[in-house]
Amino acid sequence: MSTWLKSAAQVVFLIAFSWLMNLIMEICHLNIPGSIVGIVVLFVLLQTKVVKLEWIDLGAKWLLAEMLLFFIPSAVGIVQYKDLMLASGLRILVVVVVSILVVMAATGLMAENLAKAKETNAS
């Protein structure tokens, strides 16, 4: 089987798996997205060797590489909120930009310093 066909078959399998996760969450009336539970379930299946890595590796690689494509229609969804964006868009932008900068700097610096402290302790 060519690599391309293998990837496609694996992607189809992963779509079915994702669909099944959503279905289970719906039947159980749980307010947790199936995709988040799906990460945990797939991880456990890999860890216990029920699912072998080579069954999904190519498909996973493709899905992760094209991740950004899947967000594009939601981004285009901004056209529905023209009035809101004209009235509050600039303020929303300020909120998001400032908050991202603070969050990234705080998280990154904390991890960098904790990791450094750990290294000095170890040596």
Add this chain to the structure above:
Amino acid sequence: MILPAVCLVLTIAIYGFVKRFYKKYPKIYFTPLVVTPAILVLLLVWTNIPYNTYDAGAHWVTDMIGPATIVLAVPIYKNLPILKKHAFVIVSSVLFGSTIAIVTTAWIAKALNLDARLIESLAPRSATTPIAMAVSKITGGIPTITAVIVLLTGVLGIVLGPLVIRFFGIRNDVARGVLFGTGAHAAGTSKAFEFGSAAGSISSIAMILTAFFTFMTVSLVIGFFI
């Protein structure tokens, strides 16, 4: 029937073209997640096609977010030793960062006089789309607006992340990973993979933890601001 199908094909085709262009000219302002939606928005406005018609075709692309999120289990599985080794640093930084995300978002939004429903829609913006929309619904926000703001966070996170890394000289893979995963969820994670497989899988874990912490804490934090 034909128009939604055309929209679907156009979304994929324009993305493919922009992605190839970005590979050749890797400038921040050519980021596919910025340029592709911009072109599509202009097309929709110019041709007067309503978003519902567009989404009737394009939602097939959106539906792939589910499986694409689930397969984050694969890099986590492959990089388990690194993740285990840095578990403490990752968990404490993400807890710190995701709390700051909710607090600063609600606080700045409040200071800028945005109304309560908008603050509720903004607050969970650091979590990945499905979680953020669920949280927004629970706290009284508008889930579809949250989806757009989560996306905006992703786009801006991809652009701002490398600047923060350069400005503060952040060299550690763990630090780079948590920075992207906490600050810009799945979009940031895809950027983190450009810094290497380790940074990418740490970002995946950070993204999942952020979603989890956001789910637990947003309603608590929002109570202080509204």
